[in-house]
Each structure stands twice: as C-alpha cells, then as structure tokens.
Amino acid sequence: MKSLQHFIGGRWVEPADGDILTVVNPATEDAFARFGAASAHDVDRAVTAAVEAQPRWAALSVAERVDRINAWADTVAEHAAELAELECREMGKPVAVGRSFIDGSVAGLKAAAAQALTYPFAETVTGPDEVRTDIVRHPLGATAVITPWNFPVTMVLIALGPLLAAGNAVVVKPSERSPVSTGRLFELAEAVGMPPGVMNLVLGDGRAGGALAEHEDVQLVHFTGSVGTGRRVGAAAGGRLHRSVLELGGKDPVVIDAGVDPVATAQAVAFGAFVNTGQICTSMERIYVHEQIADAFVEALVAAAQTFTLGDGLEPATVLGPLVDERQRDVVRRHVDDAVQKGATLRTGGVVPQRPGYFYPATVLTDVDDTMLVMTEETFGPVAPVVVVRTFEEGLARAAESRYGLAATVYTGDPDHIVAATRLPAGVVWVNQWQGGGPERLYEPAGDSGMGATGARAAYDAATRPAAVHIAPTAPAANR
Structure with a gap:
C-alpha cells in the first residue's frame, strides 16, 4: 500500500x-x-x-x-x-x-x-x-x-x-x-x-x-x-x-437533427455518454433526437452500449471501468430506478452486476421526461436518456431548459440550425463533434x-x- x-x-x-x-x-x-x-x-x-x-x-x-x-x-x-x-x-x-x-x-x-x-x-x-x-x-x-x-x-x-x-x-x-x-x-x-x-x-x-x-x-x-x-x-x-x-456540474444536452446519419451519430453519442464510465463534467446526459431518425438512432445506440464491456481498467479489453466508489454508483442506480418507476423504458443495462468492484453497465433509457432525476440532476455515470422531439427547434428549446450550462453538442448539417445552436446557454458548444478545441478555446460556464x-x-x-x-x-x- x-x-x-x-x-x-x-x-x-x-x-x-x-x-x-x-x-x-x-x-x-x-x-x-x-x-x-x-x-x-x-x-x-x-x-x-x-x-x-x-x-x-x-x-x-x-x-x-x-x-x-x-x-x-x-x-x-x-x-x-x-x-x-x-x-x-x-x-x-x-x-x-x-x-x-x-x-x-x-x-x-x-x-x-x-x-x-x-x-x-x-x-x-x-x-x-x-x-x-x-x-x-x-x-x-x-x-x-x-x-x-x-x-x-x-x-x-x-x-x-x-x-x-x-x-x-x-x-x-x-x-x-x-x-x-x-x-x-x-x-x-x-x-x-x-x-x-x-x-x-x-x-x-x-x-x-x-x-x-x-x-x-x-x-x-x-x-x-x-x-x-x-x-x-x-x-x-x-x-x-x-x-x-x-x-x-453539468447536465449536458445533445440535439440530433433529422438529416444526420443515425448509426454514426449513435456511435458518437455512445462514446460521449459512456467513456470514463460517464464520469466527465461534459458527458452527454440528455439526448434529444428528431423523430424522423429516432428509431434507427435508438437501435444503434443500444447496440453501441452493449459493446462497452465491463472490467478492470488495467485489462486491455476493458472499455467501461468501474465508478469511482460505492457512493457514486448509488447515485447512478437511484437515478435509473427513479426513471423506471416513473415510466421510462430500460432498453439495455440498468442492473448492478454481481461481482466485486463498483461497476455499472452502459444504460439506455427511452420514454423519459423532466419529472425524472436522470433528466434534471447530474448523474455522472454511464446512462443515456433519450427524448424524441418533433423538430430541431423543439430539441434546442428543451436542451436550454436546465439550470446547468457547461457544454452542449449538436449534430446537424443545416447551416441555419448551426447558427441557432450557437445561442444555446452553455460555455462550450460542439457542432458535429464532441470534445475538441485547441489552446485558443475560451469559455465561461452558464447558470449553476x-x-x-x-x-x-x-x-x-x-x-x-x-x-x-x-x-x-x-x-x-x-x-x-
């Protein structure tokens, strides 16, 4: 020791x-x-x-x-x-x-x-x-x-x-x-x-x-x-x-427009939601996807989540390590259980594995709403709650409805929608990527x-x- x-x-x-x-x-x-x-x-x-x-x-x-x-x-x-x-x-x-x-x-x-x-x-x-x-x-x-x-x-x-x-x-x-x-x-x-x-x-x-x-x-x-x-x-x-x-803290949103590739975008979102077991201040914690591609996106997101194999991070095959401690895992489990009890659909994950260590699987939820902790409080775990929206504008509006304002991510090919995305109340806005930005990046968080x-x-x-x-x-x- x-x-x-x-x-x-x-x-x-x-x-x-x-x-x-x-x-x-x-x-x-x-x-x-x-x-x-x-x-x-x-x-x-x-x-x-x-x-x-x-x-x-x-x-x-x-x-x-x-x-x-x-x-x-x-x-x-x-x-x-x-x-x-x-x-x-x-x-x-x-x-x-x-x-x-x-x-x-x-x-x-x-x-x-x-x-x-x-x-x-x-x-x-x-x-x-x-x-x-x-x-x-x-x-x-x-x-x-x-x-x-x-x-x-x-x-x-x-x-x-x-x-x-x-x-x-x-x-x-x-x-x-x-x-x-x-x-x-x-x-x-x-x-x-x-x-x-x-x-x-x-x-x-x-x-x-x-x-x-x-x-x-x-x-x-x-x-x-x-x-x-x-x-x-x-x-x-x-x-x-x-x-x-x-x-x-952050409760960072993702807004996904109708014209993007649902499979490639789902793979990118899975990485943004699950890497480091979701323990990143700018992890993707609220996902708003256009109804035109929602089914294909969710299917691909579930498939991607299932590739995040649990294990000790010292092992080369491990993609998803443990949460930092039991206290943090309890927070994640409480958020997921609260969502399911209030009507969310558990698409994959959501069950604590029977093994030593503070592990929690990559989890995808649909049919979520703003009464649920997983949509309003920072989860800081490998959980991706998905909301289907009718328009890109609705997605932006719902993304902005949060007391947090650390970062946001938008996937769109529409130039007008890119301009609209710049008005999100966040210190950092990524468009068609997550993370990135060189030493010239300057920002100040918004809200809480x-x-x-x-x-x-x-x-x-x-x-x-x-x-x-x-x-x-x-x-x-x-x-x-």
Missing part, C-alpha cells in the same frame, strides 16, 4: 495531525493508498511557503518560467503510462482512456505556457496631451487549485499552466478519492528542479479545501467540482474579496455550472491584476 505525504516548501512532510484517509481501488475494493489528512495548520504552512516563494518566481523572466514548465511537461509525458495506471487504480479509468487524456493535457500545458510568451503583461498607449499610460499586469501571488477526482492529472495540468507562467505560486488540493497520481506529478516537478515553494501539495478532504479557500493570503481559488461545494468555495473567496474560477472565464487569454487575465501607470511627458519645475 502506498503512503502519501504533503509537499510543502520543496519538502515531503507528514501532516501535523488529522485523520488517516484511505484510497480504494474501485475495481477490486482493495485499499490502494493511505495518507494523513491536512489540517488548517498544514494548509497555512503550504500557503506561507507559496507566499514566500512567489516573488522570486515572479522575478524570473517569462521565458525562464516557461522553460521550467516545459521541462515538467516533458517529464510528465515520459511518465504518461505510469500516471495512467495510477489513475486507473485510484478511480477506475481504463488505462488507454487515461493515457489519451494525459497526452492531450500535456500538450495543453505546453500550449498554455507558450501563450505567456505573447501575452501582454505590459502594454503602452499614448493618450491626450502626450500622457503615456503603461498597463502592467502583475501576478496575484499565492493561488489555490482544488481538483476533482475524475481527471486528477488533467485538471492539475490545465489549471497550473497559466497560473505558473504568469508568475504565481500555487497550492494544490486534489480530491481525497484520487490523490495518488497528483502526488506523482509533484515528484516529477521536484525532479526537474521546480523552485521550492512554487508548487505545494496538501492532501485531505473538504476540511482542507475549506481552509484553503478561506485563507487570507490565497488571492485566487480555481475549483472544479460539485455545485454545492463550489458555492461554498466561491462564498469563502468572495468574503475575502479574492477571486474564484469555478467549473461545477460555474463562473469565471478561462482558457486562452482569459486564463492569464484571471491569473493577473492589471494596474495603470500614467506618465506625463515632463515633471513640474521646482520652485526657486
């Missing part, structure tokens, strides 16, 4: 006190790792280390900071297979899926760092009367990143690139359900000589996260997780008049899915504070 430590000020340390928490392999239900949960005192030590290290880090040139980040990224890439296996053991993601996302996030880290080389940390404009104005963007100082359990490696890499490249120091608090791979990321950062105190790691549950969000010296909190916790994090940061970037723009230049805007310096052409003459 692995024993984990905190990384504070360039040293691996045990917590001052606190409970011992255990990480369980969800495929076997065996204990995989253990660690002492950080207390408020440990969090304070980590923030203090960040505050002390940050000025020296900010004093480096942008190019020097980018070089350090790139060295870390290259080392992470060399260890991508190892990191994917750790993710599999701690939260169930099949290794091939984990490797794909890790490779993509390494590329994203390097692209985000490269943007620092062209970001306008200093701009000059000349106004009336030849008064020059310099706009200087300063790093914030000590920042915090609180990451979710479903993508422990990816979410750290995505968040840290702009924060570090802009000259901030960081304290990271991963989910207590999957901290092992994050710990390894910090070992790799130490190995490439990241300066002590620039990157700090505290392990723990919501108590550590709360202490971090409430700390008076944390100037920004970047949080990804549930709506309820996000509200508390945002309130804590706001109470200090500090910034927060919140990416919270969060707040704070991120991506591309917006990530640097959030990581810096602008100051205006007005300079007159001559100083006043001295009195004689």
Whole structure:
C-alpha cells in the first residue's frame, strides 16, 4: 500500500495531525493508498511557503518560467503510462482512456505556457496631451487549485499552466478519492528542479479545501467540482474579496437533427455518454433526437452500449471501468430506478452486476421526461436518456431548459440550425463533434455550472491584476 505525504516548501512532510484517509481501488475494493489528512495548520504552512516563494518566481523572466514548465511537461509525458495506471487504480479509468487524456493535457500545458510568451503583461498607449499610460499586469501571488477526482492529472495540468507562467505560486488540493497520481506529478516537478515553494501539495478532504479557500493570503481559488461545494468555495473567496474560477456540474444536452446519419451519430453519442464510465463534467446526459431518425438512432445506440464491456481498467479489453466508489454508483442506480418507476423504458443495462468492484453497465433509457432525476440532476455515470422531439427547434428549446450550462453538442448539417445552436446557454458548444478545441478555446460556464472565464487569454487575465501607470511627458519645475 502506498503512503502519501504533503509537499510543502520543496519538502515531503507528514501532516501535523488529522485523520488517516484511505484510497480504494474501485475495481477490486482493495485499499490502494493511505495518507494523513491536512489540517488548517498544514494548509497555512503550504500557503506561507507559496507566499514566500512567489516573488522570486515572479522575478524570473517569462521565458525562464516557461522553460521550467516545459521541462515538467516533458517529464510528465515520459511518465504518461505510469500516471495512467495510477489513475486507473485510484478511480477506475481504463488505462488507454487515461493515457489519451494525459497526452492531450500535456500538450495543453505546453500550449498554455507558450501563450505567456505573447501575452501582454505590459502594454503602452499614448493618450491626450502626450500622457503615456503603461498597463502592467502583475501576478496575484499565492493561488489555490482544488481538483476533482475524475481527471486528477488533467485538471492539475490545465489549471497550473497559466497560473505558473504568469508568475504565481500555487497550492494544490486534489480530491481525497484520487490523490495518488497528483502526488506523482509533484515528484516529477521536484525532479526537474521546480523552485521550492512554487508548487505545494496538501492532501485531505473538504476540511482542507475549506481552509484553503478561506485563507487570507490565497488571492485566487480555481475549483472544479460539485455545485454545492463550489458555492461554498466561491462564498469563502468572495468574503475575502479574492477571486474564484469555478467549473461545477453539468447536465449536458445533445440535439440530433433529422438529416444526420443515425448509426454514426449513435456511435458518437455512445462514446460521449459512456467513456470514463460517464464520469466527465461534459458527458452527454440528455439526448434529444428528431423523430424522423429516432428509431434507427435508438437501435444503434443500444447496440453501441452493449459493446462497452465491463472490467478492470488495467485489462486491455476493458472499455467501461468501474465508478469511482460505492457512493457514486448509488447515485447512478437511484437515478435509473427513479426513471423506471416513473415510466421510462430500460432498453439495455440498468442492473448492478454481481461481482466485486463498483461497476455499472452502459444504460439506455427511452420514454423519459423532466419529472425524472436522470433528466434534471447530474448523474455522472454511464446512462443515456433519450427524448424524441418533433423538430430541431423543439430539441434546442428543451436542451436550454436546465439550470446547468457547461457544454452542449449538436449534430446537424443545416447551416441555419448551426447558427441557432450557437445561442444555446452553455460555455462550450460542439457542432458535429464532441470534445475538441485547441489552446485558443475560451469559455465561461452558464447558470449553476460555474463562473469565471478561462482558457486562452482569459486564463492569464484571471491569473493577473492589471494596474495603470500614467506618465506625463515632463515633471513640474521646482520652485526657486
């Protein structure tokens, strides 16, 4: 069993006190790792280390900071297979899926760092009367990143690139359900000589996260997780008049037009609904399909779902790993049972297998409506509820009827329908694809899915504070 430590000020340390928490392999239900949960005192030590290290880090040139980040990224890439296996053991993601996302996030880290080389940390404009104005963007100082359990490696890499490249120091608090791979990321950062105190790691549950969000010296909190916790994090940061970037839950819709290939689209939707066992913030959780192709689409979706074989993600044949733990499986089962009890038709799946591990099969439901939990609350599991609509416009309207607004996907070949899709209330809208988008992608979630723009230049805007310096052409003459 692995024993984990905190990384504070360039040293691996045990917590001052606190409970011992255990990480369980969800495929076997065996204990995989253990660690002492950080207390408020440990969090304070980590923030203090960040505050002390940050000025020296900010004093480096942008190019020097980018070089350090790139060295870390290259080392992470060399260890991508190892990191994917750790993710599999701690939260169930099949290794091939984990490797794909890790490779993509390494590329994203390097692209985000490269943007620092062209970001306008200093701009000059000349106004009336030849008064020059310099706009200087300063790093914030000590920042915090609180990451979710479903993508422990990816979410750290995505968040840290702009924060570090802009000259901030960081304290990271991963989910207590999957901290092992994050710990390894910090070992790799130490190995490439990241300066002590620039990157700090505290392990723990919501108590550590709360202490971090409430700390008076944390100037920004970047949080990804549930709506309820996000509200508390945002309130804590706001109470200090500090910034927060919140990416919270989603109930992401898919709208499928009449003119698309129903079989190819069903295969794409199956991937979007079931990959990583549906444990992605942007998983396809509400599917609205035009009645003209509905029968063929549902038939193909059921067939595709049945190809998602259950198993331990360490096995190459596994397509669908376990859910992260029993608690999450109970949520998924409750949503499906609620739908069936209220009249939904179970087309495939929906039965917990009799085997060790927190498995749940790829599940397709039809005849669903908005009285059902599976259509209104985030399921975060391998469940695809399908609603048949009479028109594309009806599909768009129903897709927009949600308190969430993280992402949406539309399949259509009609140019006018593509234009209409851009008006969906979501931070990201994909048309005729799911996922995708390069380093230029910029978005802000809508509704209960969060707040704070991120991506591309917006990530640097959030990581810096602008100051205006007005300079007159001559100083006043001295009195004689």
